[in-house]
Amino acid sequence: MDMITASVLVLFGIGLTAAVILAVASKVLYVYEDPRIAQVESVLAGANCGGCGFPGCAGAAQGVVDGKAGATVCVIGGDEVAKNVAAIMGLDFSSVEKKIAFVDCTGGTRAEEIYEYQGVKDCRAQHMLYSGSKMCPEGCLGYGTCVTACQFGAIAMGPDGYPVVDPELCTACGGCEQVCPRGVITIWGMTARIKHLNENTDCLAPCRQRCPGQINIPRYIEQVSRGDFAGALETIRERIPMPLSIGRVCPHPCEGVCRRGHVDESVGINMIKRFVADWEMNSGQRLPISCAPENGRRVAVVGGGPAGLSCAFFLRRLGYSPTIFESMPKLGGQLRYGIPEYRLPKSVLDWEIEGILGLGVDVVTEQLFGKDFTLDSLAEDGFEAVFLGIGAWMNMTLRIEGEDSIGVETGTEFLTKVGLGVDTGIGKRVVVIGGGNTAIDTARSSVRLGAHVTMMYRRTRDEMPAHIEEIEGAEEESVKYLYLAAPNRIIADESGHVTHVEYIQMQLGEPDDSGRRRPVPIEGSESLIECDTVYTSIGQKPELSCLYDENGACTLEETRWRTLGADPETLQTAIPNVFTGGDMHTGPALVITALGEGRKAARSIDQYLTEGVPHVSSNIQRELIPYTMFTDVPDVGYRKRSALPHQIECDERMCTFKEIEGPLSLEEVKHETCRCLRCGLTCYNRDMVEGQECQAEDCIKNP
Numbered sequence: 178m179d180m181i182t183a184s185v186l187v188l189f190g191i192g193l194t195a196a197v198i199l200a201v202a203s204k205v206l207y208v209y210e211d212p213r214i215a216q217v218e219s220v221l222a223g224a225n226c227g228g229c230g231f232p233g234c235a236g237a238a239q240g241v242v243d244g245k246a247g248a249t250v251c252v253i254g255g256d257e258v259a260k261n262v263a264a265i266m267g268l269d270f271s272s273v274e275k276k277i278a279f280v281d282c283t284g285g286t287r288a289e290e291i292y293e294y295q296g297v298k299d300c301r302a303q304h305m306l307y308s309g310s311k312m313c314p315e316g317c318l319g320y321g322t323c324v325t326a327c328q329f330g331a332i333a334m335g336p337d338g339y340p341v342v343d344p345e346l347c348t349a350c351g352g353c354e355q356v357c358p359r360g361v362i363t364i365w366g367m368t369a370r371i372k373h374l375n376e377n378t379d380c381l382a383p384c385r386q387r388c389p390g391q392i393n394i395p396r397y398i399e400q401v402s403r404g405d406f407a408g409a410l411e412t413i414r415e416r417i418p419m420p421l422s423i424g425r426v427c428p429h430p431c432e433g434v435c436r437r438g439h440v441d442e443s444v445g446i447n448m449i450k451r452f453v454a455d456w457e458m459n460s461g462q463r464l465p466i467s468c469a470p471e472n473g474r475r476v477a478v479v480g481g482g483p484a485g486l487s488c489a490f491f492l493r494r495l496g497y498s499p500t501i502f503e504s505m506p507k508l509g510g511q512l513r514y515g516i517p518e519y520r521l522p523k524s525v526l527d528w529e530i531e532g533i534l535g536l537g538v539d540v541v542t543e544q545l546f547g548k549d550f551t552l553d554s555l556a557e558d559g560f561e562a563v564f565l566g567i568g569a570w571m572n573m574t575l576r577i578e579g580e581d582s583i584g585v586e587t588g589t590e591f592l593t594k595v596g597l598g599v600d601t602g603i604g605k606r607v608v609v610i611g612g613g614n615t616a617i618d619t620a621r622s623s624v625r626l627g628a629h630v631t632m633m634y635r636r637t638r639d640e641m642p643a644h645i646e647e648i649e650g651a652e653e654e655s656v657k658y659l660y661l662a663a664p665n666r667i668i669a670d671e672s673g674h675v676t677h678v679e680y681i682q683m684q685l686g687e688p689d690d691s692g693r694r695r696p697v698p699i700e701g702s703e704s705l706i707e708c709d710t711v712y713t714s715i716g717q718k719p720e721l722s723c724l725y726d727e728n729g730a731c732t733l734e735e736t737r738w739r740t741l742g743a744d745p746e747t748l749q750t751a752i753p754n755v756f757t758g759g760d761m762h763t764g765p766a767l768v769i770t771a772l773g774e775g776r777k778a779a780r781s782i783d784q785y786l787t788e789g790v791p792h793v794s795s796n797i798q799r800e801l802i803p804y805t806m807f808t809d810v811p812d813v814g815y816r817k818r819s820a821l822p823h824q825i826e827c828d829e830r831m832c833t834f835k836e837i838e839g840p841l842s843l844e845e846v847k848h849e850t851c852r853c854l855r856c857g858l859t860c861y862n863r864d865m866v867e868g869q870e871c872q873a874e875d876c877i878k879n880p
């Protein structure tokens with residue numbers, strides 16, 4: 178073999194070896210690329226803008242296939258691109274929830290101007306370089322870095338110096354969230370917002386902490402001040418479904434902790450809520466309420482009062498198919514059969530309930546739980562979870578002689594007849610026994626039916642549990658008060674009809690468990706009061722006999738307060754798929770409490786059905802956060818609180834059930850929103866000094 182042949186053979190051998198190695202390597206080192214990456218990339222907008230947070234469209238496509246991004250990854254592509262991406266990934270586009278940026282800080286213009294601006298035109302850099310000493314660790318610094326970070330022009334600085342997001346333009350790209358040094362911007366979807374419970378780290382102004390419904394009050398007042406009435410209603414409806422009713426009947430505990438009250442009077446928070454709710458109703462058009470697509474899972478809601486309506490509303494919004502089972506002919510609970518028309522017109526209540534049902538909530542009326550259906554029958558009918566919210570409809574009795582006389586009835590029985598529009602059988606001289614709100618509603622309704630009314634209460638006016646406006650309203654309508662008087666016995670004639678109440682004079686002794694001074698009878702001070710009708714109104718409790726079977730057994734827990742026992746945070750009862758809320762759980766309370774518990778229960782039911790167990794964050798706000806409850810609010814000028822106008826004069830009031838209070842005017846609402854100090858956790862807006870024009874005043878417009 179000559180040299181040439183040998184060289185050729187060597188080269189051939191090397192080539193053959195290399196080919197074999199390459200062939201093996203290509204098998205071993207072959208990197209599989211999911212063809213969907215290329216497909217997704219091909220339908221993206223192709224701008225390589227990076228707005229999605231990935232390095233260009235190829236990166237975004239990879240992110241989608243890796244499950245790191247959803248179908249809406251392309252922030253400039255809109256619905257069309259998202260639909261295409263969803264189709265490639267085999268996703269149902271209708272289940273893709275729109276998210277937008279939320280600025281949680283609407284708080285005051287810096288508690289003090291203690292953040293020194295050092296010349297850096299970027300709040301993030303400013304914060305990192307010089308830090309500053311702003312009191313609130315959460316608050317917006319107001320330098321607008323988020324505005325420049327937003328590639329879509331969706332954020333602008335509002336009149337108060339805080340960012341305002343345009344939900345139409347926001348693509349939820351998260352750019353603002355990433356640059357915000359204080360974490361006040363969050364990308365949220367409807368589901369997450371509905372399910373969120375107040376946490377200690379949220380920007381919780383005192384009003385927002387105190388509201389049993391956890392409504393983001395500063396946010397909706399700020400929205401109203403900008404003329405964004407629809408946005409305000411959306412904010413309210415993330416927490417409660419009944420702004421029209423609440424705007425009329427809530428005793429507004431939020432206003433009791435309003436910092437403005439340390440300056441002059443609290444902001445008329447509830448009047449503002451009523452204004453926007455009325456604005457929607459009077460517009461004749463319902464604002465759209467977003468709901469997740471139906472998931473086909475059925476939940477039974479027992480009781481169609483505020484608690485049940487709220488639970489059903491939020492279950493529907495979370496994608497469930499709720500059915501309300503109600504024993505009465507119509508829904509509304511005590512809103513319909515307790516609270517009289519002159520405080521909450523039935524037409525208003527009907528409009529509000531129709532809106533809830535219109536979302537896709539089924540209703541079965543005149544069905545009594547415990548008799549017509551049970552937990553077992555609901556399970557057999559395919560309901561996966563149950564909410565029990567039957568209120569507190571059992572009346573306490575006086576346990577005195579003659580209580581069963583003809584003409585003696587409980588106040589709630591009488592009010593239910595009024596609510597049903599049936600004959601009440603009321604006489605001409607009525608004695609109402611009790612001093613709470615139900616007693617006052619009974620007295621004022623009796624006046625409207627032509628009776629002379631005396632209210633008998635065993636303590637003094639100062640201890641009366643009824644709201645002061647109601648006590649005064651009854652006085653104006655000529656209701657007489659017999660204070661420090663307790664009924665001894667009821668006297669009837671030979672036909673068994675009541676003729677008198679014998680009562681004994683009381684005096685106040687030492688304070689009792691409630692902190693109020695205990696009434697003590699004065700021996701020998703008995704007197705008679707003549708009457709033909711007596712309404713007793715001394716309290717109610719839940720009627721829980723429906724929970725017991727024919728053998729007297731009950732798998733649920735009845736508490737010593739005669740309420741249905743449940744976990745206080747998740748509202749789950751002793752039966753894992755049964756939840757409760759409202760008066761049945763709390764005992765007689767407020768509409769706003771029942772609405773709040775309805776949402777909490779819906780949240781827990783959703784967690785139970787999707788995760789197996791309901792839960793809350795360890796950081797949820799339980800008590801008022803003490804350091805936010807300061808009472809020193811300097812440098813804020815006097816501005817008089819607006820008052821709801823009376824639509825009818827006192828004389829007319831006494832013979833009609835027409836609604837008494839009217840809404841604020843647009844001017845008054847402007848004024849009232851301007852009184853809000855825009856409080857955050859610690860800060861408040863001191864700009865509202867006497868004589869100075871409200872900054873927001875010019876911005877409000879009639880949308």
Ligand code: FAD
Pocket residue numbers: 426427428479480481482483484485502503504505508509510511512515516544545546547566567568569570589592614615618723758759760761765766767768769771
């Ligand atoms: P409810 O409103 O009582 O609703 C329970 C529902 O369950 C009812 O529709 C009932 O018919 C139904 N139900 C009962 N038993 C069964 C059964 N076995 N099967 C099927 N369905 C059943 N709060 C305020 O905030 N402001 C006020 O001004 C105010 N005024 C009031 C005035 C009166 C006269 C009364 C009685 C209460 C007032 N309240 C007020 C309290 C407020 O109305 C209640 O706290 C609230 O309605 C409780 O809501 P709920 O859904 O838990 O119960």
